[in-house]
Amino acid sequence: MHLTAASMQVSQQDFEKAQEQLKLLKKDPGNEVKLKLYALFKQATEGPCNSPKPGMLDFVKKAKWDAWKSLGSLPQDNAKQKYTELVSGLISAESSSQVPGAAAEEGRHDGYENIIVNTQNNITKITLNRPEMKNAISHEMYREIMKALEEAAKDDSTIVVITGNGDYYCSGNDLKNFTNIPADAMEKMAKEGEALDFVAHFIDFPKPLIAVVNGPAVGISVTLLGLFDLVYASDMATFHTPFSQLGQSPEGCSSYLFPKIMGAAKANEILLFNKKLTAAEACAHGLVTEVFPNRTFQKEVWARLKAYASLPKNSLAISKQLLRGVEKEKLHAVNSQECEVLKERWLSDECLNAVVAFFQRKSKL
Ligand SMILES: CCCC/C=C\CC(=O)SCCNC(=O)CCNC(=O)[C@H](O)C(C)(C)COP(=O)(O)OP(=O)(O)OC[C@H]1O[C@@H](n2cnc3c(N)ncnc32)[C@H](O)[C@@H]1OP(=O)(O)O
Numbered sequence: 001m002h003l004t005a006a007s008m009q010v011s012q013q014d015f016e017k018a019q020e021q022l023k024l025l026k027k028d029p030g031n032e033v034k035l036k037l038y039a040l041f042k043q044a045t046e047g048p049c050n051s052p053k054p055g056m057l058d059f060v061k062k063a064k065w066d067a068w069k070s071l072g073s074l075p076q077d078n079a080k081q082k083y084t085e086l087v088s089g090l091i092s093a094e095s096s097s098q099v100p101g102a103a104a105e106e107g108r109h110d111g112y113e114n115i116i117v118n119t120q121n122n123i124t125k126i127t128l129n130r131p132e133m134k135n136a137i138s139h140e141m142y143r144e145i146m147k148a149l150e151e152a153a154k155d156d157s158t159i160v161v162i163t164g165n166g167d168y169y170c171s172g173n174d175l176k177n178f179t180n181i182p183a184d185a186m187e188k189m190a191k192e193g194e195a196l197d198f199v200a201h202f203i204d205f206p207k208p209l210i211a212v213v214n215g216p217a218v219g220i221s222v223t224l225l226g227l228f229d230l231v232y233a234s235d236m237a238t239f240h241t242p243f244s245q246l247g248q249s250p251e252g253c254s255s256y257l258f259p260k261i262m263g264a265a266k267a268n269e270i271l272l273f274n275k276k277l278t279a280a281e282a283c284a285h286g287l288v289t290e291v292f293p294n295r296t297f298q299k300e301v302w303a304r305l306k307a308y309a310s311l312p313k314n315s316l317a318i319s320k321q322l323l324r325g326v327e328k329e330k331l332h333a334v335n336s337q338e339c340e341v342l343k344e345r346w347l348s349d350e351c352l353n354a355v356v357a358f359f360q361r362k363s364k365l
Contacts, residue, residue, distance in 0.1 A: 015044065015080040018087035029090050031063075033132050037086060039067035043079035048072065089131040089166035109151065114141035116165070117148045122309035124148075124157035131166025136174035137220065142198050149201045158313040160205070161305060162228075163212035169237060172219025178346070178355045196339040199252055202227040203324075203331045207317050208308075212301055213237045213279075213288070223252030225287055226261060227331075229320060232304075233279040233288045234297040240276035246358075247350025249341045256334040261286045 022037070029037075042049065049068040054061035071079065109117040116127040126148045128135035137145070145162075152160045164170050202209070202224055211225055213233040222239045225231050243250055250258075250271045258267035262285035269275040282288040292300050345351050 011077060011081045011084060014084040014088075018084045021091055022087050025090060025094060027094060033086070033090070035063055035067040036132055037083065038064055039071055040079045040083035040086065042068045043071045043074055044076050044083055047076055048074075085167075086132050092167065093129075093131050093165040109148070112144050112148065114138060115144050115148060117151070119152075119155060119157050121306050122156070122158040122313070123161055123305055124152040124155055124159075125161045125163065126152070128162070128164045128170050131164075131168070133174065134168035134171035134216075134218075135164045135166065135221075136171045136176075138174040139177055139194065141174070142194055146198060146201050149205055153206050157207070158309045158311065158316060159208045159210055159305065161210045161212055164214050166215070167236075168215045169211075169213045169217040170221035171216075172221050175355050175358050178352075179359065193339070195251055195342060196335060199224070199227075199335045199339075200332065203253070203328060203335065206321055208320050210305065212305075214297065216240075218242070220252055222287075223250060223254035223258075225252075226254055226257030227252065231282075231288045232301045233282065233291050234294040235279050235291050236294045237279040237282075237288075237291075238276050239270075239279075239282045239287065240274055241271055242274045244272060245274060246354040247348055247352075248345045248354075249338070251335075251338045251342055253331050253334045253338070255338055256330070258287075 019041075028034075048071070049065065051065065053069075054065050056062065074082075107119040109119070114128075114130055116125075116129050118125055126145065128137070128141070128145075130136060130138070130141065149160070205227075208229045209227075210230040210232065211228045213225075213231060215234065215236050216238045217225070217240075219241055222241050225239075241250065241254070249255075254267075254271060258271060261267075262270075266285050270277065277285070277287070279288060279291040283291050
C-alpha cells in the first residue's frame with residue numbers, strides 16, 4: 001500500500017479515533033483478531049519488537065510476542081494505517097450485522113470458526129468471516145463452506161446466500177495455504193483434491209444460490225460467480241483474477257462459463273490478463289445480475305431476497321435443478337480438467353515465486 005504524506009496525517013488522526021472506536025465494539029472479535037490488533041498497536045506506537053522472547057510456557061505473552069515480532073520491520077505509519085483499517089472493518093462488520101437479514105444470533109448454526117451461518121426468513125446465509133484477511137479462504141474455511149453448503153442443501157431454507165463480512169467480499173484463495181504446510185506444501189495441496197471437491201459443491205448445489213457481493217472479489221471468489229443463480233453487487237465491488245501473475249490458471253469452471261457468459265474477447269482479458277472489472281462492467285458483461293448503490297445495498301438486496309424466499313420452495317429447487325441439469329456433466333468435466341492443470345501449476349516455479357513475492361510484499365496483485 002502506498003501512503004502519501006496526506007494520507008499519513010489522516011492516518012494519525014484516524015489511529016487515535018480507531019482506538020476509541022475499538023472500545024465501543026459490542027462483540028468480542030476473537031483471539032486471532034485481538035492478537036493482530038495488539039501487534040499492530042505495539043508496532044505503531046513502539047516500532048519493531050525488540051523485547052526478549054517469553055518462555056514457552058507463558059502462552060499468552062508468547063502469542064502476543066509472536067504476533068508483534070511477525071510484523072518485522074513494518075514502518076510505524078503502515079502499522080497505524082493497518083490498525084485503523086482493521087478497526088474500521090470490525091466496526092462496519094458489526095453495524096452490517098444489525099441490518100435486516102445480516103448475521104444475527106437468531107437461527108445461527110454452531111460449529112464454524114471462519115464463516116457465520118444462519119437461517120432466517122427461509123434464507124440460509126453463509127457469511128465469509130475473516131474480515132482482517134479480506135475473507136481469504138483458508139483450508140479450514142474451504143472445509144467449512146462445503147459443510148455449510150451440504151447442510152443448507154438439506155435444511156428448510158428456500159434460497160441460500162453467500163456474502164462477506166467487512167469491506168471485502170473475498171480475496172480468493174488464502175496464499176498462506178501454500179506456505180503453512182511445511183516443505184512439500186505445493187505437492188500436498190496438489191494431491192488433496194480440495195479444489196475439485198469445493199467447486200463440485202457449487203455445481204451440484206440443489207437450491208437457488210445467490211452471491212451478495214458487498215465489496216471487492218478476487219480469484220476463486222470471482223470465477224465461482226458463474227455457478228451462482230443470481231449475483232447482486234454493491235457499486236463498491238470490483239472483480240479480478242490474478243491467475244497469470246500468480247503462475248496459476250483459471251478454476252471454478254470459468255474457462256468454460258466466462259466465454260459463454262461474456263464472449264471470448266472479454267473472458268480472455270479477465271482470465272489471462274487480470275483485467276479488473278467494476279461492478280457496472282461486470283453487470284454489463286453478464287457476470288453480475290444487478291448493481292446497487294453501496295449506501296442502500298444491504299437494505300435493497302435483503303428486501304428483495306426476503307420476497308424471493310417466500311416463493312414456493314420446491315418449485316424453485318426443481319426449476320434450478322432443471323436449468324443446471326442441462327450443463328451438469330459438462331461442468332464436472334471442466335472442473336476436473338481445470339484442477340488437473342492447477343495441480344501442475346502449483347508445482348511450478350512460476351507459482352512458487354509469485355507466492356513468495358506476495359509475502360515479501362514485492363508485488364501487490
Ligand atoms: C482450492 C481452490 C484453489 C484455487 C486457487 C487459486 C485461486 C485464487 O483465488 S488466486 C487469487 C488469490 N488472491 C490474491 O492473490 C489476493 C492477494 N491479496 C492482495 O492482493 C491484497 O491483499 C488485496 C488486494 C486483496 C487487499 O489489499 P490491501 O487493501 O492493501 O490489504 P492488505 O494486503 O493489507 O490485506 C490485509 C491482510 O490480509 C492479507 N491477505 C489478503 N488477501 C490475502 C490472500 N488471498 N492470501 C493471504 N493473505 C491475504 C494480507 O496479507 C494482509 O495481511 P497482513 O500483511 O498480515 O496484515
